[in-house]
Amino acid sequence: MNFSAIDWVIVVVYIAITLAAGLAGKKYITDATDFLLAGRHLGKFIGIATLAATEIGTITFMYYAELGYKTGFSSFINGLIAGGVMIFLGATGFMIFKLRDLGLTTVPEFFEVKYSRRLRLIAGILVAVGGLLNMGVFLKVEGTFLTIIAGLPLSDLKWTMTVILFLELLYTVLGGMVSVVITDFIQFVMLSIGTLLVTGYVIYTVGWSNMQHAVATNMGANGFSPISNPDYGWAYILFQILLWMAVDTCWQTTAMRTFATKDPETSKKVFFWTGFIFLGRGMMPMLWGIGALAYFGAGHDSLQAMPDMIARILPTGVLGIVVAGMLAATMSVNSSYLLGWSSVISQDIILPLRREPLSQNSQVVLNRTVNVFVSLFVLFWGVWYVLPGPVYFYLNITGTLFLAGAFSAFIGGLFWKRASTIGGYCALLGGAVGSATYFFKIPAAYAGMSAFLLAALGMTIGSLLFPKSSSKLISA
């Protein structure tokens, strides 16, 4: 057991404060817009906090540290692209300005506004499948981190996963987005403290020059250059740029923050400043992985190396603060993702299939019920599914299943007058087929690039062959 009494006290106090704050959100909920988008009242600073907290989880630290451990400093290219793309979107307002202006609630709703109701349903199913498969591995990876760092036996992993899920489900079901935003703020502060503390300790304990030496010895030039590293290269870089453009605009949990801001100008500011946080969100945990390489050498389990190192280098008290920070990161991501995928299932799959519209109160009840079922799926998937490769690549590909097609359909719907419903169908199909090739041993970079290419081709050819007038006839 690495935890002392003081560490446990810090973690328990943090959990109690978060739960109390989360449960307080319930009294602000009167309709589905409050539940799903906090009434669209997000300002700049709280917008930055919730967007950053939603996309920084223990899962993020784990997969980025794994990349750092395996590919050295060249892994930093991932952080640079993630942050750079978000800063570009925030500075220009490209896509996000128009998306906020449309007043949407979910991503698939865009497909009904610009294309057809049936395409919204198909998009909803793809979003839900990709999103649930993506989130399905979170608990196991996060549970592994927390179990190792607390010094608990790995046989306790299932119980750790269940407790984490139960805590975040409790306030998400009751307070929806309002609770998520309140807790995201507390969690953002905690996870930032944790992230900076660990980074400082890793540099202080392991040393910058030792890390550079370890990468040079184990990987040579490939550990520094993302161009020559066989895991990356130009195809991968191009895929990552497209992927991050798609994540920032079409990924349900990110898009919910765009839709929930006060106005399009606030959305731009939120994205611009969060982009800088995303640079550190990538590079700092990658450095922890590099630190673990220098600390243990190359023979360690790549996913467990970073938490193993942290458990050894952090002193009592600091360990408690860091674990509270990581728990904060875990809960903020999971609660937002629970809400995000549940909202798609309820708003874009169940509601369009019903002939009679549901009242606002019934919609809130439906969302809460779906929340519980999504949690159960995530718990069971996390227990038995075995990852086929590095976590980061698995998450990229399950995300691309929907993102590649959605990105083409979004670009077409927003900027091309000739974009038609059949083009939308072809884009979604092309994106899904391209990304599925990863599961047939095609490298992630090529599978991802082919998904975006096929989706773009599908949108263009489908729209040209079946223009708007004819596609309306076909889809009617």
Added chain:
Amino acid sequence: MAFWSWFWTVNFIIAGSAFAAIALVVAFKGVADLRTMLADLKAAQVLRQQDRQHDRKHDRHNR
């Protein structure tokens, strides 16, 4: 290799400093933002209740 080593060191310093600075500003200014959001939600709730009461009165009057 020397170029990339230098390039990533500079990038890391910028990323780490920006993360720390923005986190600090958001931690302080976010509290006021959060209060405004909750106040706006409460105000919208009151408005909705008033609208509902008004509608009920209007219905009774019409009957």
